[in-house]
Amino acid sequence: MKKNVFALVSSLAVLGTALAGCGGGQQASNQPPAEQQSGNGQSQTPAAPAPAEKKPQVLRLNLHSEPPTADPGLAEDTTSGAIILATFDGLTRIGADDKPHEAAAESWTVSDDKLTYTFKIRDHKWSNGDPVTAHDFEYAWKRALDPKTASNYAYQLYYIKNGEKANKGEAKLDDVGVKALDDKTLEVKLENPTPFFLELLAFRTYFPVNPKVVQGNDKWAGEANTHVGNGPFKIETWEHKSKLVLVKNDNYWDKDNVKLDRIEFAMVEDENTELSMFENGELDWAGSPTSSLPTDAIPALKDSGKMVTKPIAGTYWYKFNTEKPPFNNVKIRKAFTYAIDRQGLIDNILQTGQLPATGAVPPSMVLNPNGYFKDKDIDTAKKLLEEGMKELGISKLPPITLSYNTSEGHKKIAEAIQDQWKKNLGVEVKLENKEWKVYLEDLHQGKFQIGRMGWLGDFNDPINFLELYKDKDGGNNDTRWENPKFKELLNQSALESDLDKRKKILADAEQVLMDDMPIMPIYFYTQSWVQDPKVKGVQMTGLGDVDWKTAYIE
Structure with a gap:
């Protein structure tokens, strides 16, 4: 989003969406009350020491985007997922x-x-x-x-x-x-x-x-005054594209172990503004998993030791619309995939320890540790492009557009890949960005040629990354690709109780996926963020989810 995308959930690791989102707006900070002193200062008797002041249990964060929904039955992105996990x-x-x-x-x-x-x-x-x-x-x-x-x-x-x-x-x-x-x-x-x-x-x-x-009420999950959950927090305020406030749910069964009274979210789309708010004391946290850090600031944040980086089970990929020329041709899909310099993207743009992805399944559940193709295989890419164009009977590619949701990080990655395709394949590609909710709807409706997306695992098993592409009309497929052999292998894996045999079946399925290349794996995620040292107990899972149930302010 857990995980979609991006399910549907970040730093430049998750970049605001893995099936995940982005957004804009601002929220005023909640400052603790000023300290007060009492007494006239004339007594010679030393005053008893004042009791330690209790820290206001308020956590201030940023959502890079407006959550499309807070309905657990409909949510498919990590921004919505973070709010839902807090409220259910x-x-x-x-x-x-x-x-x-x-x-x-x-x-x-x-x-x-x-x-x-x-x-x-x-x-x-x-x-x-x-x-x-x-x-x-x-x-x-x-x-x-x-x-x-x-x-x-x-x-x-x-x-x-x-x-x-x-x-x-x-x-x-x-x-x-x-x-x-x-x-x-x-x-x-x-x-x-x-x-x-x-x-x-x-x-x-x-x-x-x-x-x-x-x-x-059909719209129950879109407003604070109608949303009802059973989790550690409830929505008190939802000013769309501006701020969202969660407060402790006094009806929660485990409320005695919930320390935070409030979680206040700004909705600022610009990563540099978010980082400035953190540095000015207006936020207690900046970056993953609900937003991202500005790429230009990462070297200094790394050098300062302030930045925290954690690998997670997620893959950043581009999706092809396999029903639209020229990407209805597998050789052309492979040409565009092989022509990318993934390690160069990581070294020069991402900079937070990601790994090049030459398969769909991330390292924590890897099926083929050697991957399925070479990074930056330019000669093979050129050959495949030429062969694919001959198969389509064209001497010139039609106009090609790469779509992404609004984010500084997504933009920089898209610009770098656009430049690589021009340099390595001689192909001109137009870039197009859209607000997250609109972008997601267009992707589902097939209104794209190449579109960025990420996927964070919902559970730690390879099937979660492969079953996305089982059915042509599957909810999170978008590629319009379907392969009978791939489907049969996934069905076989569900019936196989021997773990080693099941892993082999799933590896064969991933091979089919990479042979047909409806998606273009780019890198395996890490999450990076900065936090105020007084923030304790935030639980960041290996799947990229965040749980504030046990968080507190020291």
């Missing part, structure tokens, strides 16, 4: 050890065949005071699978029995393997044993929603 709890929640722990579910049992999970829902309430029940989970999951909802993340629920069939109109929603046995008991039946299922439950598409709220 799934059955599980990822802890500081990067493992799933009890959250809305206080306990569970698993059948011997690993196909049936039974969850005990703990006693807790929605932020509006309604009780959270097992029915709310059943409703939320079936709502996301309902074709009428048009959730681009519905495929994350395909692990549930009949989830895929229901989403594709081949089965009834009543046939989906999730059922509230009573208010406190949720039974879930799976298609196949899924070893990462408990981790997946901590992802937003599996979060509950309040049926009464959702059914009463």
Whole structure:
């Protein structure tokens, strides 16, 4: 976004979106009250020492963009995902050890065949005071699978029995393997044993929603006064494209372990302005995961030792629209992919320890450590371009446009790649940038030739990066590419219980993906940021998610 994109989530690692966004606006800082002294100063008796002043528990951050939604069933980007993780709890929640722990579910049992999970829902309430029940989970999951909802993340629920069939109109929603046995008991039946299922439950598409709220207002998730969640915080203020304020949710089941009273977000699109606000004391944090650091400032920030950098399970790539010439030709797609100098981009622009991506799956779950092609293979690129143009019967390429969402970092990467394509292939490429929400809609509608996107893992398994491209009309595909062999390999992997054999199947699938090249991998993400030393307890996961539940001001 977790992760889309960019799901749909950053520093120049995530650059505001991995399926993630960007935005503009400003928010006034919340300064602590001035210290006061009492007494007339005339007494000779030493005054007792004043008690230590309690630090206001207010965290001030920047969102590089307006979150497109705060609805867990519809969100597909990391900006929305960060707000949703703060305002909702799934059955599980990822802890500081990067493992799933009890959250809305206080306990569970698993059948011997690993196909049936039974969850005990703990006693807790929605932020509006309604009780959270097992029915709310059943409703939320079936709502996301309902074709009428048009959730681009519905495929994350395909692990549930009949989830895929229901989403594709081949089965009834009543046939989906999730059922509230009573208010406190949720039974879930799976298609196949899924070893990462408990981790997946901590992802937003599996979060509950309040049926009464959702059914009463189609726009419930877009305004502070109508948004209802069950997480550690709730939305107090949402001034669109200006600021967003979260406050502690007193109805949260674990409220005693939530230390922050408020999280105040500015919405400033310019990275230099954001960094200045941090340096002026108006923000407590700048950069990833909800924004990015300005590229020009990175060398000095590195030298000062202030910048924190962390590798995450994510890939920055460009997508081809494989239905539009000339990128309906695989050789031309490969030519553009091979002609990029990834290491040069990292050394001269990104500068925060990224790795060149010559495959789709990131290092933490790598299937082929050697990659599938060479970085900066210019001779092969020229040869493939010539062959591809002959196959299309053209002597000159049509006008080509590279699209990206507004961000200084995305712009610099696009300009560098534009220059490389001109130098290495003799190709002129026009650049086009759009505001994040508009950009995302155009990408989904096929209104692009080459478009940037990133993907952060929703869970730590290669299938999460490959299943994006299983179906031509899949919610986060956008490339319009589909390959029967690729689909069959992914289906086989779901049935294979031997981990080594499953890894080989998935490696074969990634090979098919890279042979057809509907996407152009560029680099594997890191996240970089600067923070005030007094900010403690912010949890940054290996998947690029951020959780402020345990954060506090020292």
